[in-house]
Amino acid sequence: MPPLLFVLVLLFLTPASTLDFRYHSNQEMEQYLLQVNASNPDIAHLYSIGQSVLGRELWVLALGVRPRSHTVGIPEFKYVANMHGNEVLGRELMLQLVDDLVRGYRNNETWSLQILNSSRVHVLPTMNPDGFNVADTHCQFSQGRLNHNNIDLNRNFPDAFAGLRKQQQLNEDKREAEVRAVMGWLRTETFVLSANLHGGALVASYPYDNGGSELVGGASVSPDDDVFIHLAKVYSHNHASMHRGDVCHDSRPFLDGITNGYQWYPLSGGMQDYNYVWAQCLELTLEVSCCKFPPAAQLPALWTDNRKSLLAFMKQVHLGVKGRVFDGSGVPVQNAVVEVKGRRNLCPFRTDRHGEYYRLLLPGNYSFTVTYPGHEVLTATLDVPYGPDQFSAMKHDFLLRRIATTTDQTPTNATPTCNHTLQQVGGAAAAPTWSGSAVGLSLVAVLRSLID
Known part of the structure; x- marks a missing residue:
């Protein structure tokens, strides 16, 4: 049996021991x-x-x-x-x-x-x-x-x-x-x-x-x-x-x-x-x-x-709030800008490759604006409860409507300096543009x- 395989087998067969209170080496x-x-x-x-x-x-x-x-x-x-x-x-x-x-x-x-x-x-x-x-x-x-x-x-x-x-x-x-x-x-x-x-x-x-x-x-x-x-x-x-x-x-x-x-x-x-x-x-x-x-x-x-x-x-x-943003065809979209009124982040919060957003917020009423090219700007007011006691933030999805024009609308505050694209599964991510x-x-x- 190869040495590495032998070690792995031992690890599987050996029950986890009590962790001592001491400083452990690397x-x-x-x-x-x-x-x-x-x-x-x-x-x-x-x-x-x-x-x-x-x-x-x-x-x-x-x-x-x-x-x-x-x-x-x-x-x-x-x-x-x-x-x-x-x-x-x-x-x-x-x-x-x-x-x-x-x-x-x-x-x-x-x-x-x-x-x-x-x-x-x-x-x-x-x-x-x-x-x-x-x-x-x-x-x-x-x-x-x-x-x-x-x-x-x-x-x-x-x-x-x-x-x-x-x-x-x-x-x-x-x-x-x-x-x-x-x-x-x-x-x-x-x-x-x-x-x-x-x-x-x-x-x-x-x-x-x-x-x-x-x-x-x-x-x-x-x-x-x-x-x-x-x-x-x-x-x-x-x-x-x-x-x-x-x-x-x-x-x-x-x-x-x-x-x-x-x-x-x-x-x-x-x-x-x-x-x-x-x-x-x-x-x-x-x-x-x-x-x-x-x-x-x-x-x-x-x-x-x-x-x-x-x-x-x-x-x-x-x-706060979590959810997904869907385009006019019902497909979750990446890089939709999800903003909360009164919170102008240096780099706007965006949806990830799954179309998800997460916004940590204290309980209260908040006005959301969702912007995505080729779609109407969507606004909504949400009454956000305190989620930690239930082990879940409030869930709210946004469904966008496509605009009736061939000219895409680009978020006004989206800048290349804030490009932070998530690495795609199975492939390397392009390096973000930093300023x-x-x-x-x-x-x-x-x-x-x-x-x-």
């Missing part, structure tokens, strides 16, 4: 994910989004009742951890979360069944395995933050505001391997909600990280500011102590344990702004421990502190960079 983490995948083929699907600079696989474990591919009407959710290699708690929280969800599902526990029946959860435990491999255990000033090329991955994404200011073409090939992998990943799925886990503070941070035109009271306010504040509070108020806002003695106080990213310190090239602006995925940055590398003895307590928050945040993928280039960090950001 190899141990990989082995655990392989074991979970092999032992739970009905709800788990392990895949790689690419490799680090040194060739380590960037493994993602998808969990759900249809884990291998997207199901229309089922929102895609993701957690990303260990973007900074020396901020390590997130890695272990993600492994514990996987263990918790799988065991809960196997034991027919309602909370796990509800999550995995209603959403598809993707977990990337480490985005920077090379940095982790050289990290030491100092609480704040340890090595390993950067990738192998000594680049901060959370300063390496295309920056929307730099692009709007300079209007220069961005070369994606010059991005770091780990960043390119995530950018490509975001073109394969319509992720609805996300969080990336860091360490060195205890706060839930939300977009924008960089400054746009809407600067209010020192904050860079996004069109979905109300939703972001709600999401941040969901995490902080379900956490054992984050909501207090003053737990870390060497950090500034945060009201309710949340902060606007720019108000905390300006940050160019961050991942959460990239997710929100170009991938229409609302993402938070979760600082989950005062110490970047907490002692292993504290891991059980830190998991207990964060478990409720991690689960509560996942439920928020069911906020922008990263700008230098401000002095404040440099001084604060050791915290994030």
Whole structure:
């Protein structure tokens, strides 16, 4: 029997063991994910989004009742951890979360069944395995933050505001391997909600990280500011102590344990702004421990502190409205613009290759406008309820009417700079057209960079 086949057979035959509370090496983490995948083929699907600079696989474990591919009407959710290699708690929280969800599902526990029946959860435990491999255990000033090329991955994404200011073409090939992998990943799925886990503070941070035109009271306010504040509070108020806002003695106080990213310190090239602006995925940055590398003895307590928050945040993928847009022939269409009055996103939200849209909104009345070439502009007012308690957002489909002319109507706010086409199944996606280039960090950001 070939060695690889022998290993796979062992994985299938070996029951999943209890996950220890300790720091797992990259190899141990990989082995655990392989074991979970092999032992739970009905709800788990392990895949790689690419490799680090040194060739380590960037493994993602998808969990759900249809884990291998997207199901229309089922929102895609993701957690990303260990973007900074020396901020390590997130890695272990993600492994514990996987263990918790799988065991809960196997034991027919309602909370796990509800999550995995209603959403598809993707977990990337480490985005920077090379940095982790050289990290030491100092609480704040340890090595390993950067990738192998000594680049901060959370300063390496295309920056929307730099692009709007300079209007220069961005070369994606010059991005770091780990960043390119995530950018490509975001073109394969319509992720609805996300969080990336860091360490060195205890706060839930939300977009924008960089400054746009809407600067209010020192904050860079996004069109979905109300939703972001709600999401941040969901995490902080379900956490054992984050909501207090003053737990870390060497950090500034945060009201309710949340902060606007720019108000905390300006940050160019961050991942959460990239997710929100170009991938229409609302993402938070979760600082989950005062110490970047907490002692292993504290891991059980830190998991207990964060478990409720991690689960509560996942439920928020069911906020607002979801549905499909159909053309005049009843065929679902890609790239229809679905806008909410009063929310002028830098890149308008569009339907994916399945004709789907997802709009995270708080309960209330909203006016929607749907635009698609060759069809009449459609408007509708929807009364949106609170969906997370039912594990489903409100469902509403839009049926367009074709216009009686040969001249197509193109959305007035559609621009090539916002082209972010999902990769087609079985084929490679064309690279999106980006407009922008990263700008230098401000002095404040440099001084604060050791915290994030």
